[in-house]
Amino acid sequence: MDEERREKKEATYEEPLEEVAGIRMANAKVPRFLIITYIVLAAWAIGYSVWAQPVNERTKDTTGNKPVNGETIVQQHCLGCHNLSKERLVGPGLQGVGQRLPGDKLTDVLLNGRGAMPSLPNQGLDNEQIKAVEKYLRTL
Amino acid sequence: MTAITHNENRVVRLFFYSSITWLLIGMTIGLILAIKYVWPDFLVWGEFLQKYLSYGRIRPAHTHILLFGWLSMAYAGGLFYIIPQLTRKSLEHPRLAHAIGILWNIYIVAALVTLCMGYTTTIEYAEPTWPLDVYFIVLVAGAAYICFKTIAKRNESQLYVSLWYFMGSLIWLPFLYIIGNIVTYFITGVPQALAGWFYGHNVIGLWFTTVGVGFIYYLLPLLSKNPLYSHKLSLIGFWTIATFYVWNGPHHLQNGPIPAWLMKAGVIPSVLLIIPVWTVLANVFGTMKGKWHRISESVPLKFVVTGAIFYLITCLQGPFQSLMQPSAILKFTNWIIGHAHMALFGAFSFVLFALFYHTLPSLTGRKIYSEALMNWHFWLSIIGFLIFAFTTWTAGVMQGFAWTEGKQYGVPFLEVVVSLQPFAIARAIGGVLMFIGQIVFAYNVRRSIKDGQLLSVEEKSTSTA
Numbered sequence: 201m202d203e204e205r206r207e208k209k210e211a212t213y214e215e216p217l218e219e220v221a222g223i224r225m226a227n228a229k230v231p232r233f234l235i236i237t238y239i240v241l242a243a244w245a246i247g248y249s250v251w252a253q254p255v256n257e258r259t260k261d262t263t264g265n266k267p268v269n270g271e272t273i274v275q276q277h278c279l280g281c282h283n284l285s286k287e288r289l290v291g292p293g294l295q296g297v298g299q300r301l302p303g304d305k306l307t308d309v310l311l312n313g314r315g316a317m318p319s320l321p322n323q324g325l326d327n328e329q330i331k332a333v334e335k336y337l338r339t340l
Numbered sequence: 341m342t343a344i345t346h347n348e349n350r351v352v353r354l355f356f357y358s359s360i361t362w363l364l365i366g367m368t369i370g371l372i373l374a375i376k377y378v379w380p381d382f383l384v385w386g387e388f389l390q391k392y393l394s395y396g397r398i399r400p401a402h403t404h405i406l407l408f409g410w411l412s413m414a415y416a417g418g419l420f421y422i423i424p425q426l427t428r429k430s431l432e433h434p435r436l437a438h439a440i441g442i443l444w445n446i447y448i449v450a451a452l453v454t455l456c457m458g459y460t461t462t463i464e465y466a467e468p469t470w471p472l473d474v475y476f477i478v479l480v481a482g483a484a485y486i487c488f489k490t491i492a493k494r495n496e497s498q499l500y501v502s503l504w505y506f507m508g509s510l511i512w513l514p515f516l517y518i519i520g521n522i523v524t525y526f527i528t529g530v531p532q533a534l535a536g537w538f539y540g541h542n543v544i545g546l547w548f549t550t551v552g553v554g555f556i557y558y559l560l561p562l563l564s565k566n567p568l569y570s571h572k573l574s575l576i577g578f579w580t581i582a583t584f585y586v587w588n589g590p591h592h593l594q595n596g597p598i599p600a601w602l603m604k605a606g607v608i609p610s611v612l613l614i615i616p617v618w619t620v621l622a623n624v625f626g627t628m629k630g631k632w633h634r635i636s637e638s639v640p641l642k643f644v645v646t647g648a649i650f651y652l653i654t655c656l657q658g659p660f661q662s663l664m665q666p667s668a669i670l671k672f673t674n675w676i677i678g679h680a681h682m683a684l685f686g687a688f689s690f691v692l693f694a695l696f697y698h699t700l701p702s703l704t705g706r707k708i709y710s711e712a713l714m715n716w717h718f719w720l721s722i723i724g725f726l727i728f729a730f731t732t733w734t735a736g737v738m739q740g741f742a743w744t745e746g747k748q749y750g751v752p753f754l755e756v757v758v759s760l761q762p763f764a765i766a767r768a769i770g771g772v773l774m775f776i777g778q779i780v781f782a783y784n785v786r787r788s789i790k791d792g793q794l795l796s797v798e799e800k801s802t803s804t805a
Contacts, residue, residue: 217567218498218571220426220496220498220499220500221425221426221427221428221496221500222425223426223500223558223561223562223567223568224561224567224568225500225561225567225568225571226567226568226569226570226571227570227571227572228569228570228572228573228626229570229572230570230572230573230576231622234573234618234619234622237614237615237618238615241611241612241614241615244611245608245611245612248604248607248608248611249604249608252603252604252607252664253600253664254594254595254600254603254664311751321750321751321752321755324752326746326747326748326749326750326752327749327750327751327752328746329746
């Protein structure tokens, strides 16, 4: 009796093979994991269409913007060796540095370093930050 | 199955052999490009070479030859071979098809020459100028006409799922090509970029992918000797890819100067592509059930299953990098190059290699010359590709994060370039292995045509089945 029932069950579930141009085709049901995938993706799509925000700048996507304020950078990177006044520390004081190194000379020192002073790119500063530093130093 | 007629045979062989030639030429250019990454002065000896082989000119020549010389010519050959098999009807207008094959080769030569001379539209994958575009659209329309007419006069009442994919692709390709190549001539700015990327992504998704999936559906039941797992799944896969793919273009302009709703309209269908891809792959794995051991016996089956798996990985990577945050990091980096090669080399070129090895015996009446060389082709291609892909992905992630930290210009930018040197070398080595693999392939095909063992009468009747 049991066997008979099982046979009957199998017969109703197994669909016959079709053949098209010599290629045999079965007709399996859609697997459950695919149905779940379809539903999850549909829900995600609705949520995304409502809540997603574009990323306006690359830098906004990483934590903590780098300062491009010349004064802040000088405080963080230069004051270990330089005073903001005329007084000498490890290196010369920064007051009036714009007059002592006019024109390209200051740019050259910042980009390439001098003596024991490392170059600013070596300290991990980018062009925009270096420009800000230069601008600030010329005001001293 | 129907035996292949003399005329069909001539057409398919013209397309197949031409495409192998373009594969070698296109990959040679690719190798020159890879070496230029390591050694920028490579091949710039003298004014002539410096001018005609400059990076900006041969890079589009590389993509164009491989997309339209290798992949598309091989695809057209495959369509002209498989459609008569699936419809039990000989190909309509075989002479016209043969003429299209010759004119197609002339197109690729003309595109190569004009690109190296510096004539370009600057739209990716649509670089040749408009007279060539018009010429090519006529060829594609002609090929589509032949295929549709054959299908219309078929002797097999039911359309096998591969034919659905083929018919869709043959309608989509001419229209896409017109939008990407002709329409972009008449518009400027952001709309031009959108039209360009509509074409740029859909030519991959609605031509290279869909014809390739059609080939997988054709090859898999024959090579594994199992019935196709589920007709229902194949229909879900077809209609969902047809619905979602066309929207993918805007994800190339993610975080760019387009409206936010358009970005979302680009991202959501890109992620929903997981539906057709997983559906197709469920069908592939279902069909392989109980027959996995055959992979060790059959190199074509090895190629087609590997191709299908790379298709799956490409389409996990693609939706991921279309999202706004990953896109902000990965765009414009080496990562994208690895991604593009996985779809076009890892997935669909592999499917084509399987198709070539499967069909050549019935075209030439001779067996493949060397089984060992087929295996060399497989392993060189896959190892070379994996080296290439993992170096570009790693280099891309490094570049992307370095740029977000502000190393976008000046001295820090150059530091990033210098730090990528070892990756560029590894990438070139991977490229060399891939290239050697294809030389082995071309040599094996050449020898099979000339001195492959003749098929016996019995094998002849079963080789097409």
